[in-house]
Amino acid sequence: MIRFATKSGGNTPGHLQRTGPGREALAGLALVALPVAMLLMLTLWPTVSMVIATFTVDGHMSTSRYAYFFTDAYSLANLRFTMVQGLVSALSALAISFGIALYLRFSAGRIATMIHALSLFPLFVPSIIISYALVRFLGPNGLFQLLLEQVGFTHYRTPYLTPVGPFLAFVWEALPLPVLVISAGLTQVSDHAVEAARDLGAGPIRILWEVLLPQVRRSLLIAFALIFLGIIGAYTVPYMLGPAAPEMMGVFMQRTLGNLHDADAAQVQAVVLMVISSVVGGFYIATMLKSQGGER
C-alpha cells in the first residue's frame, strides 16, 4: 500500500521520507501477523507443550516414556516397518516414475500423451478411493483373482492385509509428483546433449548414468523427501490395506489413542515420528536452497 503511494506521481518529498524502511517492515509484519499468530497458537504451542508433556511424569522431568518406546519390541517393530515401507515405496515410486519420465521425454504421439495422463491420474484420486479400489481389485475374491481363475490359475494369494497391499497403494498414489518433477528436469537436457554423448561412443546406460541422471538428481532428492514424508505419516492406506501387526505409525498412534486411550504413549509415538520427519524435511529444505543458489 505504502509502496504504491510513493510511486504515484503527486507525492511530496516529505511523504517519501515518511515511508522509510521501518514503516515498510511494519506493514510487512502486519500482513504476516495473522498467519504467524495462527501458526504459533495452533501448531507451535501445542507441539511444544506436547513435547514437554512427554518428558513429564507426575510433575517431574523424566525420559521413561521414551525409554519404554525404544525398548518395547512392538513399538520398535512398528517404527521399523513404517521406515522400511516408506523407503521401499518411495524408492520404487521414484524408479517407476523415472522410467515413465524418460519414456515421455524421448517419445511423442498419442500413446505418450495417454501414458502422461495416466501417470497423473492418481493426483485426482483420494487415498480412501484408492484403498477401496485396491481391495475390490486385489482383495480376496476380487476382480484380479477372478480373472486369474478364468485362465486356470487358482493359487492366488492376495496382497490385501500384507505389507504389499499398502506398498502398491503408496507407489500408485505417489507417481504423479516425481513424474512431473523428473519430466521437468529432463526437458532441461537438450536432444543435442544426448546425441553428443551417443556420437562419442556412449551406450544407453552410460548416457542415463552420466548425462541424464545428474541433471535430475536434485529433482529426485526433492521428490523422495516429499513422498517419504507422505508415506510415513499415512493413515488411510495402511489402515485399509495393511497388516494388523506390525502396523504403520499412523495406525499405531490412532489405535493407541482411540482404542487404548493411552494419550501419553500416543504423544511419544507422535514426537518420534515428528523428529524423523523434521530431519527429512530439513534435508528437503537444504536441497531446495542449494538448488536455488546453485542454479546458473
Place this chain on the structure above:
Amino acid sequence: MLQIDTISKAFAGTPAVREVSFTVERGELVCLLGPSGCGKSTLLRVISGLTDADSGSIRIEGADMTRAAANRRPTAMVFQSHALWSHMTVAQNVGFGLRVRGLPKAEIAEKVGAVLDLVGLSSYGKRLPAELSGGQAQRVALARCLVVEPKVLLMDEPFSALDAHLRKSLREELKSLQRRLDLTTIFVTHDQEEAMELADRIVVMQAGRLEQFAAPGSLYRNPQTLGVAQFIGAMNTCTTAVAQGQANWYGTPLRLALPDGEAALLCRPEDLFQDPQGARARVTRVIDLGPVTKVSLMTADGDLLTWTCPREAAPDVDAEITLMPRRLHAFRDGALLSLIERPEPALREGALA
C-alpha cells in the same frame, strides 16, 4: 576416405536428401552449403549415424558404415548449440569420449590437457560450461571431438550462433588446426563466405539434391546449374528467347551460339563494362563499398541491373550509360548450356541502311 553413395532420406514422405553422392579425400575440408532446409544437416546426421539413411551407402576408409550405430562410427560431431553437459567441468566434458573408451585416468588427463592446449583453453579445465563465453564453449565442443581422434570430424553450423568477428577468427583457427592435424572434415554452413574461406571443396545442396561439388573458385566462375549460379555470389539474370543465334539481352541484340528456345543469361556484376553498343540503363544508386563501387541501374523495360566497377569509373546517379557483358552463363531448364566469353553484339535491324 569418405564415400557417400546415392544417399536418400525422407521424413514422413517428404524427401530431405535425394540420391546424394560424393567422395571426400583424406585431410580434406568439405563444406555442405545451401539454404535452410536444403538437407545439408540431415546429410551430416546420416554420416554421423544419428539419423538412418533410407537408401544408399556410406564408407569410411573402405569400411561400410551405412548400418553402424552412431556410437560405433569413427566420426565425431560438433553441434550448433555446443551441447556441452552443464554438470561436468570442461575437462570432464572433453574426457567423456575417452572414459567411454575405457582409457586409464592418467592417460585421459594427459590427452585432455594436450587437446585443451591445442584449442587454447589449457587453464579452463576446472570451469563449468556456464562459466564460458560462446566462443570458448564451442572450442571445448571441438576439443571434445578432437580428443577421440575421429577419422572424420563433422561440424553442424558450429559458429552460426556467434558474432561476426568471433566467427572469422574461429574460422581461421579451425582451418589451421584442421591442416595441422590433417583431419578430414565435413562442415555444414548456410554462409557462403564461411564456406568459400574454409573449404577445399564445396557441396552445394538445394532441395535435398547435390547441385555441384567443386572448389570454391570453380563454383564461382563455372556454376553448372542455375541454382548454384544464383546462390553463389551475385548475378544479373536476364530471361530471353534465343532464335537463329540471336538473343535480346536487356534490349540489346547479342549474337550467341545457342540452340533456339528460352534461355536464362546470367552475368556477374564485375563482368559488365561500358560499351556504346551495350544495353542502355539509368543509374539509380551508387554505393561506395571501399574496394569497389556498386552501381544499381534500371533499364527502359524496368529490369534491374547491378554493376561493380572501380571507384573512378563510377557514373553519377541518373546518368544514362550502356553496358555489355564480358562473360555470360547461359542456362536452360536449370542446366548450363554454355559459358560465353566476349559475346558480340548482333547487327541491329536497319543498322546498315
